[in-house]
Amino acid sequence: MSDTIVIFGASGDLTSRKLIPALYQLFLKGRLPEDARIVGVSRSTFSHEKWREMLAVSTENYLSTHFDAASWTDFAKRVFYHPGDIKDLDSFISLGELLSEIEAKPNVSRIYYLSTMPQLYSEAIQRLGEAGLADDKNGSRRVIIEKPFGTDTKTAQRLNESIHQVFREDQIYRIDHYLGKETVQNIFALRFANSIFEPLWNRRYVDHVQITVAEEVLVGRRGGYYDESGILRDMFQNHLLQLLMIPAMVPPAGYGAILVRDV
Numbered sequence: 001m002s003d004t005i006v007i008f009g010a011s012g013d014l015t016s017r018k019l020i021p022a023l024y025q026l027f028l029k030g031r032l033p034e035d036a037r038i039v040g041v042s043r044s045t046f047s048h049e050k051w052r053e054m055l056a057v058s059t060e061n062y063l064s065t066h067f068d069a070a071s072w073t074d075f076a077k078r079v080f081y082h083p084g085d086i087k088d089l090d091s092f093i094s095l096g097e098l099l100s101e102i103e104a105k106p107n108v109s110r111i112y113y114l115s116t117m118p119q120l121y122s123e124a125i126q127r128l129g130e131a132g133l134a135d136d137k138n139g140s141r142r143v144i145i146e147k148p149f150g151t152d153t154k155t156a157q158r159l160n161e162s163i164h165q166v167f168r169e170d171q172i173y174r175i176d177h178y179l180g181k182e183t184v185q186n187i188f189a190l191r192f193a194n195s196i197f198e199p200l201w202n203r204r205y206v207d208h209v210q211i212t213v214a215e216e217v218l219v220g221r222r223g224g225y226y227d228e229s230g231i232l233r234d235m236f237q238n239h240l241l242q243l244l245m246i247p248a249m250v251p252p253a254g255y256g257a258i259l260v261r262d263v
């Protein structure tokens with residue numbers, strides 16, 4: 001079994017600032033599967049080589065550790081680019097052809113990462129289905145959906161229904177990268193694995209909870225995104241309320257996704 005990660009929104013901010021540096025770091029640590037490959041998709045017309053060059057510059061810029069040119073060259077051999085429009089079925093058909101060509105194996109697991117505007121999630125998923133790219137007969141097919149997931153309960157439910165027309169629940173990963181941060185994960189240990197704090201962690205002893213967002217990243221090229229989504233939807237209804245959930249929820253029976261969701 002080998003693995004392919006397809007990133008929709010390849011020319012965007014999240015891809016260059018977070019996703020590729022994170023994948024490169026996994027590669028440096030030997031945690032990226034040996035023959036894994038990364039395929040970027042967006043409308044901009046880059047060649048494979050041009051996209052690799054641009055990512056080398058941004059990764060060097062955003063990486064928190066030392067950038068090593070030799071290992072980047074090794075990593076970049078696994079990186080491919082496919083110009084395509086999410087609104088256009090032909091782009092998905094030609095993406096399928098590129099994937100078959102570079103995977104060169106029948107048994108490949110694929111992750112489709114939707115790192116693009118939320119208005120495009122549903123359409124991207126429908127097109128993946130229509131182009132046969134969600135078919136998991138020859139390896140698992142999973143989809144990662146960035147936040148914001150809808151703009152209110154109704155739109156979130158509608159998006160959920162539309163995703164379920166193509167992917168089963170166990171193929172869907174709704175990401176919130178704040179919840180994966182070590183400092184956030186550590187709240188679980190501090191709260192539940194600590195006999196000093198555990199008996200005091202309730203409304204009798206906790207007066208209030210303060211959450212500080214110490215972000216310094218500017219709007220950059222994301223003016224259009226903020227015009228549509230706004231800062232409240234970007235930060236509050238997902239990251240911050242989910243952070244609040246961790247100190248406030250009753251202890252889950254276990255830390256798997258389903259048990260935490262069910263609390």
Ligand SMILES: NC(=O)c1ccc[n+]([C@@H]2O[C@H](COP(=O)([O-])OP(=O)(O)OC[C@H]3O[C@@H](n4cnc5c(N)ncnc54)[C@H](OP(=O)(O)O)[C@@H]3O)[C@@H](O)[C@H]2O)c1
Binds near residue numbers: 015085086148
């Ligand atoms: N940036 C962050 O730090 C961050 C953090 C957490 C979550 N997110 C989430 O991640 C998602 C992406 O954010 P971003 O900041 O990377 O946005 P962005 O910089 O505006 O990037 C959007 C991407 O979508 C592509 N795109 C737009 N229309 C397309 C179409 N019709 N077909 C194919 N590709 C299309 C754009 O490329 P082309 O114009 O070349 O097509 C671009 O690559 C958003 O949902 C955001 O909420 C972002």
